[in-house]
Amino acid sequence: xxxxxxxxxxxxxxxxxxxxxxxxxxxxxxxxxxxxxxxxxxxxxxxxxxxxxxxxxxxxxxxxxxxxxxxxxxxxxxxxxxxxxxxxxxxxxxxxxxxxxxxxxxxxxxxxxxxxxxxxxxxxxxxxxxxxxxxxxxxxxxxxxxxxxxx
Ligand SMILES: [Zn+2]
Ligand SMILES: [Zn+2]
Numbered sequence: 272x273x274x275x276x277x278x279x280x281x282x283x284x285x286x287x288x289x290x291x292x293x294x295x296x297x298x299x300x301x302x303x304x305x306x307x308x309x310x311x312x313x314x315x316x317x318x319x320x321x322x323x324x325x326x327x328x329x330x331x332x333x334x335x336x337x338x339x340x341x342x343x344x345x346x347x348x349x350x351x352x353x354x355x356x357x358x359x360x361x362x363x364x365x366x367x368x369x370x371x372x373x374x375x376x377x378x379x380x381x382x383x384x385x386x387x388x389x390x391x392x393x394x395x396x397x398x399x400x401x402x403x404x405x406x407x408x409x410x411x412x413x414x415x416x417x418x419x420x421x422x
Contacts, residue, residue, distance in 0.1 A: 273345070273348045274348075276345050276348040276349060276352070277348045277349075277351055277352045277355070278352070279352070280348065280349045280351075280352025280353060280356075281352045281355055281356050283352075284352065284353060284356035285356070285406060285407065285408050285409055288356075288360070288405075288406070288407055289405045289406045289407075291322070292304075292405040292406075293402070293405045296319075296322065297399045297400075297402055297405075298399070301399040302318075303318045303319060303321055303322070304318075304319050304322075304399075305318070305399075306318050306319060307319035308394060308396070308397050308398075309397055315371070323357065323361070326353060326357055327357065329353065330350045330351075330353040330354050330357065331350070332350075333346045333347075333349050333350035333353070334346070334347055334350035334351070337349075337350060359408060360407055360408075363383070363386060363407060363408060364390070364407055367383055367386075367387070368383075368386065368387050368390050379422075381415070381418040381419045381421075381422040382415070382418070384418040384421075384422070385410060385414040385415045385417070385418035385419075386407070386408070386410055386414075388414055388417075388418065389404040389406075389410035389411065389414045390404060390407075390410075392404050393405065
């Protein structure tokens with residue numbers, strides 16, 4: 272049961288991320304996301320990184336409540352689901368796609384290639400309007416099909 276809560280949270284976070292990205296980051300908090308679309312190569316940290324802090328605080332608070340109130344124990348598994356998604360996000364978005372840690376590696380696995388292509392498409396829009404491909408671990412299906420064919 273706890274595993275189920277964990278997995279459901281993990282999968283739901285992709286939806287939460289999609290909505291946050293589309294409606295918040297490309298909405299009223301565009302000024303924090305702006306520097307992620309208009310990159311300044313010399314800066315290692317971006318204002319955009321505040322979104323990690325935001326989700327980390329949510330995850331930590333849920334963990335805290337879950338571990339202090341017995342009847343709320345399920346919150347621990349929700350918080351771990353958010354944490355696991357956050358880690359995947361850092362690995363996929365920051366390390367694999369934007370190469371913030373190792374600058375010279377190329378991805379050969381078609382799944383990552385598809386994510387990379389879709390995300391490049393997302394970044395081709397420099398303003399907040401009419402963006403596309405807001406998801407991270409799941410993108411429109413044709414990207415997977417194409418990457419699989421060209422693998
Ligand atoms: Zn964006
Ligand atoms: Zn990006």
